[in-house]
Amino acid sequence: xxxxxxxxxxxxxxxxxxxxxxxxxxxxxxxxxxxxxxxxxxxxxxxxxxxxxxxxxxxxxxxxxxxxxxxxxxxxxxxxxxxxxxxxxxxxxxxxxxxxxxxxxxxxxxxxxxxxxxxxxxxxxxxxxxxxxxxxxxxxxxxxxxxxxxxxxxxxxxxxxxxxxxxxxxxxxxxxxxxxxxxxxxxxxxxxxxxxxxxxxxxxxxxxxxxxxxxxxxxxxxxxxxxxxxxxxxxxxxxxxxxxxxxxxxxxxxxxxxxxxxxxxxxxxxxxxxxxxxxxxxxxxxxxxxxxxxxxxxxxxxxxxxxxxxxxxxxxxxxxxxxxxxxxxxxxxxxxxxxxxxxxxxxxxxxxxxxxxxxxxxxxxxxxxxxxxxxxxxxxxxxxxxxxxxxxxxxxxxxxxxxxxxxxxxxxxxxxxxxxxxxxxxxxxxxxxxxxxxxxxxxxxxxxxxxxxxxxxxxxxxxxxxxxxxxxxxxxxxxxxxxxxxxxxxxxxxxxxxxxxxxxxxxxxxxxxxxxxxxxxxxxxxxxx
Amino acid sequence: xxxxxxxxxxxxxxxxxxxxxxxxxxxxxxxxxxxxxxxxxxxxxxxxxxxxxxxxxxxxxxxxxxxxxxxxxxxxxxxxxxxxxxxxxxxxxxxxxxxxxxxxxxxxxxxxxxxxxxxxxxxxxxxxxxxxxxxxxxxxxxxxxxxxxxxxxxxxxxxxxxxxxxxxxxxxxxxxxxxxxxxxxxxxxxxxxxxxxxxxxxxxxxxxxxxxxxxxxxxxxxxxxxxxxxxxxxxxxxxxxxxxxxxxxxxxxxxxxxxxxxxxxxxxxxxxxxxxxxxxxxxxxxxxxxxxxxxxxxxxxxxxxxxxxxxxxxxxxxxxxxxxxxxxxxxxxxxxxxxxxxxxxxxxxxxxxxxxxxxxxxxxxxxxxxxxxxxxxxxxxxxxxxxxxxxxxxxxxxxxxxxxxxxxxxxxxxxxxxxxxxxxxxxxxxxxxxxxx
Numbered sequence: 023x024x025x026x027x028x029x030x031x032x033x034x035x036x037x038x039x040x041x042x043x044x045x046x047x048x049x050x051x052x053x054x055x056x057x058x059x060x061x062x063x064x065x066x067x068x069x070x071x072x073x074x075x076x077x078x079x080x081x082x083x084x085x086x087x088x089x090x091x092x093x094x095x096x097x098x099x100x101x102x103x104x105x106x107x108x109x110x111x112x113x114x115x116x117x118x119x120x121x122x123x124x125x126x127x128x129x130x131x132x133x134x135x136x137x138x139x140x141x142x143x144x145x146x147x148x149x150x151x152x153x154x155x156x157x158x159x160x161x162x163x164x165x166x167x168x169x170x171x172x173x174x175x176x177x178x179x180x181x182x183x184x185x186x187x188x189x190x191x192x193x194x195x196x197x198x199x200x201x202x203x204x205x206x207x208x209x210x211x212x213x214x215x216x217x218x219x220x221x222x223x224x225x226x227x228x229x230x231x232x233x234x235x236x237x238x239x240x241x242x243x244x245x246x247x248x249x250x251x252x253x254x255x256x257x258x259x260x261x262x263x264x265x266x267x268x269x270x271x272x273x274x275x276x277x278x279x280x281x282x283x284x285x286x287x288x289x290x291x292x293x294x295x296x297x298x299x300x301x302x303x304x305x306x307x308x309x310x311x312x313x314x315x316x317x318x319x320x321x322x323x324x325x326x327x328x329x330x331x332x333x334x335x336x337x338x339x340x341x342x343x344x345x346x347x348x349x350x351x352x353x354x355x356x357x358x359x360x361x362x363x364x365x366x367x368x369x370x371x372x373x374x375x376x377x378x379x380x381x382x383x384x385x386x387x388x389x390x391x392x393x394x395x396x397x398x399x400x401x402x403x404x405x406x407x408x409x410x411x412x413x414x415x416x417x418x419x420x421x422x423x424x425x426x427x428x429x430x431x432x433x434x435x436x437x438x439x440x441x442x443x444x445x446x447x448x449x450x451x452x453x454x455x456x457x458x459x460x461x462x463x464x465x466x467x468x469x470x471x472x473x474x475x476x477x478x479x480x481x482x483x484x485x486x487x488x489x490x491x492x493x494x495x496x497x498x499x500x501x502x503x504x505x506x507x508x509x510x511x512x513x514x515x516x517x518x519x520x521x522x523x524x525x526x527x528x529x530x531x532x533x534x535x536x537x538x539x540x541x542x543x544x545x546x547x548x549x550x551x
Numbered sequence: 552x553x554x555x556x557x558x559x560x561x562x563x564x565x566x567x568x569x570x571x572x573x574x575x576x577x578x579x580x581x582x583x584x585x586x587x588x589x590x591x592x593x594x595x596x597x598x599x600x601x602x603x604x605x606x607x608x609x610x611x612x613x614x615x616x617x618x619x620x621x622x623x624x625x626x627x628x629x630x631x632x633x634x635x636x637x638x639x640x641x642x643x644x645x646x647x648x649x650x651x652x653x654x655x656x657x658x659x660x661x662x663x664x665x666x667x668x669x670x671x672x673x674x675x676x677x678x679x680x681x682x683x684x685x686x687x688x689x690x691x692x693x694x695x696x697x698x699x700x701x702x703x704x705x706x707x708x709x710x711x712x713x714x715x716x717x718x719x720x721x722x723x724x725x726x727x728x729x730x731x732x733x734x735x736x737x738x739x740x741x742x743x744x745x746x747x748x749x750x751x752x753x754x755x756x757x758x759x760x761x762x763x764x765x766x767x768x769x770x771x772x773x774x775x776x777x778x779x780x781x782x783x784x785x786x787x788x789x790x791x792x793x794x795x796x797x798x799x800x801x802x803x804x805x806x807x808x809x810x811x812x813x814x815x816x817x818x819x820x821x822x823x824x825x826x827x828x829x830x831x832x833x834x835x836x837x838x839x840x841x842x843x844x845x846x847x848x849x850x851x852x853x854x855x856x857x858x859x860x861x862x863x864x865x866x867x868x869x870x871x872x873x874x875x876x877x878x879x880x881x882x883x884x885x886x887x888x889x890x891x892x893x894x895x896x897x898x899x900x901x902x903x904x905x906x907x908x909x910x911x912x913x914x915x916x917x918x919x920x921x922x923x924x925x926x927x928x929x930x931x932x933x934x935x936x937x938x939x940x941x942x943x944x945x946x947x948x949x950x951x952x953x954x955x956x957x958x959x960x961x962x963x964x965x966x967x968x969x970x971x972x973x974x975x976x977x978x979x980x981x982x983x984x985x986x987x988x
Binding site: 023024026027030031032033034035036059061062064065066067068069070071072073075076077078079080081082083085086087088089090091101102105106108109112113135136138139160163164167168537540541 | 555556570573576577579631634635636703704707708709710711712753755756759760761762763764765766767770898899902905906909910913926928929930935937938941942943944945952953955956957959960961971986
């Protein structure tokens with residue numbers, strides 16, 4: 023701090039001596055200014071000094087240049103294409119952005135440079151995934167400059183040293199969610215190291231975090247993890263034990279998986295009936311009470327409220343055993359086994375357990391995946407027969423199954439459902455539409471549009487509005503070849519009684535639907551130019 | 552000319568209008584659309600059918616909707632639509648009558664304004680009364696300045712330590728007194744002081760520097776008679792005397808050139824919005840600051856769009872600085888900037904220009920211009936620009952990722968405003984295209 027500022031801070035009244043210019047470079051100039059009044063002198067000198075300093079300010083030296091980005095090897099988008107993408111980003115229409123990025127990837131076009139920062143800031147995994155291949159040279163160059171964008175590089179399977187350092191930094195200092203992401207990344211590259219990281223800190227973490235960390239180990243799960251997980255079964259928190267058990271039962275060779283199979287087999291008995299002894303009947307006899315070692319394997323002693331203990335235990339145990347086990351041990355196909363258990367008092371619990379098990383094991387065992395469609399058909403049938411909470415429960419099961427099905431399977435399954443309840447009653451099925459992987463097939467899209475057109479032509483009530491509302495999803499899901507079909511004019515029901523509000527609302531939804539379709543069409547047209 | 556989306560985004564009054572404008576980019580909202588050499592027009596279906604016209608010579612616009620936003624979403628929608636898909640708007644030889652009438656009215660009004668004021672019959676001037684009023688005001692101003700002098704001296708007598716704890720009213724009150732004393736220039740100078748305490752670790756030195764410069768201004772005003780005409784005119788303006796239209800016409804410096812609008816920002820205090828546009832002459836290399844004011848959400852009188860170039864005459868306000876300027880004559884129509892903007896090739900040249908301006912007018916507090924061939928750099932969490940000679944200047948603002956993304960670390964030409972401490976990025980040019988910061 024220079025002399026004059028020091029004097030000004032304490033005040034001239036408390037400064038005994040004269041106001042000197044100190045060693046300011048403009049000292050000679052400043053000492054030419056004289057006055058009897060100390061305050062005048064101080065102010066005038068600081069004014070002169072200020073102008074002198076301002077005029078003489080020097081630029082900063084010694085700042086290293088940044089190596090510029092390499093030139094793009096792929097095409098950059100046209101102004102119109104960039105504008106359409108920018109609009110989709112600005113209106114936060116993420117699913118549209120994802121669709122556009124995919125199309126750009128297919129045409130080998132990179133993201134416009136000015137939109138990179140906003141896209142790189144995205145936290146959504148799907149968007150990040152689709153962004154990676156269209157980042158271009160510029161995007162990859164840019165992401166190295168900002169630590170927030172290190173995900174671009176840290177997600178790769180072969181970690182560089184710098185990548186590893188970055189992972190360690192987040193692992194040691196990040197929030198639990200970030201730490202779990204890091205763990206999942208490392209799991210793909212080096213599963214053992216990731217497990218060791220967890221084991222090292224496990225005891226110090228609070229129970230909720232212990233559960234999260236265990237769940238992150240799901241990526242790259244293997245028999246090597248069994249000792250650590252088995253030891254974790256001794257944890258004081260029941261939530262942690264359940265998380266560990268849930269991983270262990272997915273390792274078919276694990277001791278826990280064997281214990282579960284044994285418990286399940288003790289519960290489920292088959293007897294053959296009929297003259298030719300071809301008809302099988304399954305009976306389920308869950309235990310009256312459970313032993314301490316059951317609890318140690320993550321089976322809760324208490325059922326949730328409104329559930330019978332025995333049914334709950336049956337469901338929990340069956341959910342932990344790959345359903346393929348039953349085909350092998352009972353020698354029957356899934357559909358036959360489902361049929362065989364229907365008359366049993368515990369049928370619902372058994373079917374619920376099988377459904378959970380099919381979902382859990384479908385990814386790792388094709389034989390268990392063979393259960394998905396028969397179970398879907400069972401619950402679809404149940405949904406069709408029942409109303410109220412029974413139907414709701416069945417639809418929940420369908421929702422659970424949907425993500426494990428292939429697109430062809432779920433499309434076929436959905437069509438059966440819609441065709442069974444083609445109008446207003448099908449409203450509660452609309453929630454399942456988001457489960458159909460995108461883009462939809464042309465066949466399914468066409469059939470769905472036909473059903474929707476039919477509903478909206480007949481009705482203009484609340485149910486019709488719900489149908490119109492579902493078009494939001496449809497607009498983003500249907501493939502390019504169905505776009506013009508979707509744009510054909512919509513024949514809407516006339517207002518009946520007091521439902522003009524609904525008519526207007528439906529019209530608005532249709533408008534939005536058409537707008538999205540048109541945006542997609544112009545994007546595709548521009549892309550093709 | 553065709554504006555780019557970047558340029559249009561500089562025109563939007565607020566984010567809501569921008570979003571609303573974007574929604575109108577679809578061609579289906581426009582039952583009628585067209586453009587000629589002179590104008591761009593469309594009809595837009597809203598609550599009623601609105602007629603939107605844009606004068607392509609100077610980007611003036613009009614819409615028949617009742618919105619209080621300027622430009623309204625319909626104008627923005629039409630401009631954005633044209634920017635994004637120029638092919639969608641067919642060029643026709645003739646324009647509809649409602650467009651023609653509007654254009655004619657505009658041309659008539661512009662011609663009227665361009666005529667020298669002296670042609671108009673004037674009321675006889677009571678010269679005695681005028682002089683009396685001037686003397687009266689001079690007296691009020693001198694009283695006000697004497698009180699400001701006492702206040703400044705009090706401040707340094709009791710010491711600046713502790714000033715940072717004063718409430719905003721401490722500065723406000725002094726500023727209001729200067730308004731009462733008819734010295735609005737000094738009033739806003741004092742009001743600006745309020746932002747300095749605690750604004751940086753060396754705020755005390757910064758505050759003292761500004762107090763000192765204010766003191767110099769008071770000293771200069773006392774000696775007005777001894778100074779040359781330019782400097783005394785400058786000092787009167789700094790204190791708050793306005794330059795009348797007649798004075799501007801009589802003693803302003805006229806310079807005809809092709810003027811590049813290099814960058815712009817809007818200084819928004821609660822009552823008045825001040826639009827600051829920095830323009831650079833392509834032949835003369837001269838830098839000018841065009842100020843426009845508007846109360847609240849009202850539009851600025853003229854459309855000045857960054858990244859455009861306009862041949863014409865600027866008149867510079869009389870005084871020592873000759874920075875503030877105003878368009879008095881436009882030749883031909885507005886176009887997008889033609890090639891690279893003129894400017895300083897290094898940071899050192901820019902700073903030499905700053906020093907030169909300060910030598911002429913030591914109270915300047917912002918220096919605009921173009922620095923060419925710079926790159927954006929981030930070092931130790933601070934943002935800088937770096938020139939071809941390896942020199943750097945610190946930037947204002949915490950996020951310059953868009954600039955880095957667009958330039959890719961390659962040199963660009965930057966439009967900025969330097970306040971002696973940090974450079975405010977107003978925009979930058981890459982391959983002759985303007986980008987806002």
